[in-house]
Amino acid sequence: MKLYRSDAALQQEMKETSLPPGTAALWALGQAGFLIQIEDKRLVIDPYLSNKTAGGLWVRQFPAPVTPEQLPELEAVLCTHQHDDHMDASTLAKLYPRQTTQFIIPRAHAGLMASWGLGPERxxxxxxxxxxxxxGVEIRAIAAMHDRFEQDDQGNHRYLGYVIRCGGLTIYHSGDTIGFPELAEWLKDERIDIALIPINGRDYARTAQGIVGNCNYREAADLAAAIGADMVIPMHFGMFAHNDENPAYFVDYLYTRYRAQKFHMMTAGERFIYMK
Structure with a gap:
C-alpha cells in the first residue's frame, strides 16, 4: 500500500499553487519537515530529504516525497536544531546554491554549518x-526543551522553535520539544493560527538508547489548547518505527479533552490549505 505521495504532479503543485490573502498551504515532507506557502512566499522547515540517518534502527519507513532540487523557489530554509532528521547536511548542501534563499538556524550551530562548507553569507x-x-516573512525564535534546555558557551540555545508571520497569518513550528510551563506563557499572546507540534513522546526504553524525547500526544494537545492555537497539526511520527507513536491516540485524546480543537493529520506529500 502506498503510504505517501511522491510524483511529478506533487512537484508541479508545489510550484504552481496560488493562494488568496489570508490563506496558507502546507506540504508535509515527513518527520518534522514542511513546505509552507503564505501568499507567494515559501519557506521550508527541517527538510530531511535524504537517508543520512540510515543505519541500525534508523531506517526510514518511506522515502522523501521530493528531492531538494525538486522544491520550488524559497525565501528561507529554517532548521530547528542539529539532529540529522532536522538539520540534514546533504539536503542543505543541495539547497545552499540557491542565491535568493536565506538559511535560518540556531546560532549555536553556525560553526557546524561552516564545517559543512556552507559559508556565512546567507x-x-x-x-x-x-x-x-x-x-516580508517575520520569523521569531522560541527556545525549545528537547528533554532539557541546552546552550553553548555564549548562551545560545541549541534547540529552537519558530513563530512565522506573514500575510496576517501566524504559524508556530515547535521543533523538537517537550511541554513546559514557560513555553505556553511565551506563546499564549502570539495568536497562533497553526501549531505544528511533535507527538512521538519519550520513554525509558528510548532514553536508555540515547534517544532524546519530545511531547507525547497528550502534551501536544494540551500545549495547543494552552496557547489557543486555532489549528494543531501533529508531527514527528511515522518516520522511524522505534521512535514513533500512533497518531490515533492524539485524535482520541483531543476528542476526549478538547472536542472543539481543530486539527488535521497529514501524510508525507499531502497538501493542506488553511483559510483564516
Missing part, C-alpha cells in the same frame, strides 16, 4: 526571542 543565526524578517 546564514542567519538565531537565539531565543530574536527575530528576523526575510522578504
Amino acid at each position: 546564514i542567519i543565526g538565531m537565539n531565543h526571542m530574536e527575530s528576523a524578517t526575510v522578504n
Whole structure:
C-alpha cells in the first residue's frame, strides 16, 4: 500500500499553487519537515530529504516525497536544531546554491554549518526571542526543551522553535520539544493560527538508547489548547518505527479533552490549505 505521495504532479503543485490573502498551504515532507506557502512566499522547515540517518534502527519507513532540487523557489530554509532528521547536511548542501534563499538556524550551530562548507553569507543565526524578517516573512525564535534546555558557551540555545508571520497569518513550528510551563506563557499572546507540534513522546526504553524525547500526544494537545492555537497539526511520527507513536491516540485524546480543537493529520506529500 502506498503510504505517501511522491510524483511529478506533487512537484508541479508545489510550484504552481496560488493562494488568496489570508490563506496558507502546507506540504508535509515527513518527520518534522514542511513546505509552507503564505501568499507567494515559501519557506521550508527541517527538510530531511535524504537517508543520512540510515543505519541500525534508523531506517526510514518511506522515502522523501521530493528531492531538494525538486522544491520550488524559497525565501528561507529554517532548521530547528542539529539532529540529522532536522538539520540534514546533504539536503542543505543541495539547497545552499540557491542565491535568493536565506538559511535560518540556531546560532549555536553556525560553526557546524561552516564545517559543512556552507559559508556565512546567507546564514542567519538565531537565539531565543530574536527575530528576523526575510522578504516580508517575520520569523521569531522560541527556545525549545528537547528533554532539557541546552546552550553553548555564549548562551545560545541549541534547540529552537519558530513563530512565522506573514500575510496576517501566524504559524508556530515547535521543533523538537517537550511541554513546559514557560513555553505556553511565551506563546499564549502570539495568536497562533497553526501549531505544528511533535507527538512521538519519550520513554525509558528510548532514553536508555540515547534517544532524546519530545511531547507525547497528550502534551501536544494540551500545549495547543494552552496557547489557543486555532489549528494543531501533529508531527514527528511515522518516520522511524522505534521512535514513533500512533497518531490515533492524539485524535482520541483531543476528542476526549478538547472536542472543539481543530486539527488535521497529514501524510508525507499531502497538501493542506488553511483559510483564516
